[in-house]
Amino acid sequence: MPELPELNPVIHGKLRLALLSLLVGVEEAEFTWLRAKTGSTDGNLGAQLLKLEEAGYVTVEKKFVQRKPQSIYRITEGGRAALTEYVRALKQLLGGAIGA
Amino acid sequence: MTANAEELELKDRLSLIESMIAEGRRTTESWGWTFVLWGVAYYVAIAWDILGHNPWAWVITMTIAWLLMMAILWYKAKQQTEKKPSTRAGRSISSIWTALGISMMLLFPAMGFSGRFTPQTFVAVAGAMLGMTNAASSMILKWKAQLACAVVWWVAGAVACFTNVTQCTIVFLAAIFFGQIVFGIYAMICESRRRNQEANHA
Numbered sequence: 560m561p562e563l564p565e566l567n568p569v570i571h572g573k574l575r576l577a578l579l580s581l582l583v584g585v586e587e588a589e590f591t592w593l594r595a596k597t598g599s600t601d602g603n604l605g606a607q608l609l610k611l612e613e614a615g616y617v618t619v620e621k622k623f624v625q626r627k628p629q630s631i632y633r634i635t636e637g638g639r640a641a642l643t644e645y646v647r648a649l650k651q652l653l654g655g656a657i658g659a
Numbered sequence: 660m661t662a663n664a665e666e667l668e669l670k671d672r673l674s675l676i677e678s679m680i681a682e683g684r685r686t687t688e689s690w691g692w693t694f695v696l697w698g699v700a701y702y703v704a705i706a707w708d709i710l711g712h713n714p715w716a717w718v719i720t721m722t723i724a725w726l727l728m729m730a731i732l733w734y735k736a737k738q739q740t741e742k743k744p745s746t747r748a749g750r751s752i753s754s755i756w757t758a759l760g761i762s763m764m765l766l767f768p769a770m771g772f773s774g775r776f777t778p779q780t781f782v783a784v785a786g787a788m789l790g791m792t793n794a795a796s797s798m799i800l801k802w803k804a805q806l807a808c809a810v811v812w813w814v815a816g817a818v819a820c821f822t823n824v825t826q827c828t829i830v831f832l833a834a835i836f837f838g839q840i841v842f843g844i845y846a847m848i849c850e851s852r853r854r855n856q857e858a859n860h861a
Contacts, residue, residue: 586747592744653666
């Protein structure tokens with residue numbers, strides 16, 4: 560029987576998974592847009608984005624626009640590959656569950 | 660956790676990924692009004708040119724239409740509470756329309772000032788350019804209605820080659836009506852429906 564894959568714990572968190580999935584469909588996104596789409600609080604969103612950043616899955620660019628701070632997030636190639644791998648593993652696990 | 664609950668959890672993760680990717684790619688931009696604006700601008704320029712016999716009618720009207728569009732875009736951007744993310748599709752579409760605008764702004768005045776301007780050439784070239792740009796947009800957006808709009812412009816451009824000045828003007832007026840005004844209003848209705856759907860989902 561083939562060994563079932565393990566799911567990447569960094570991506571498995573629901574909010575982090577939602578964030579990576581949002582970022583994979585766009586070139587870049589602002590913090591406020593990510594907050595609106597996920598319905599998360601500033602603190603939680605910031606913490607989860609930091610975890611993704613530390614894992615090398617997203618990059619952040621902080622700047623000031625009309626004297627207001629702006630944080631722009633982009634998914635990295637590593638983040639894209641990790642999400643692809645996560646989906647593959649998820650489908651394999653679900654295939655195993657369906658087959659069981 | 661039981662096997663069944665775990666399976667549900669995994670399926671939940673998969674549907675979360677799908678819905679978030681779709682959310683990110685969903686274009687909420689509204690451009691229908693620009694088609695109507697330019698359609699009206701073309702009508703104003705034609706009327707001014709024919710009735711007023713002003714050689715600057717097109718240059719002045721097109722410049723005012725462009726300034727008006729920029730002012731509306733600036734105002735809309737200022738009204739937004741959160742900046743929408745840029746997508747590859749959005750950037751592709753805006754780049755081909757920008758390229759069209761630059762091409763038209765360079766070519767048509769040059770044709771006019773060099774004395775090589777004829778209504779038939781103008782409609783043929785404008786029709787081909789607008790047809791190409793609408794077709795490219797429709798292929799990126801996978802939107803058949805815009806492909807129909809492209810066909811209107813292509814047909815107008817080709818037909819213009821076989822017409823006299825009066826017939827050519829009629830062809831151009833008809834193409835503006837269907838390709839700009841009717842399509843622009845249709846696009847605005849679609850955009851309004853989509854916004855309402857999103858508001859209901861939120």
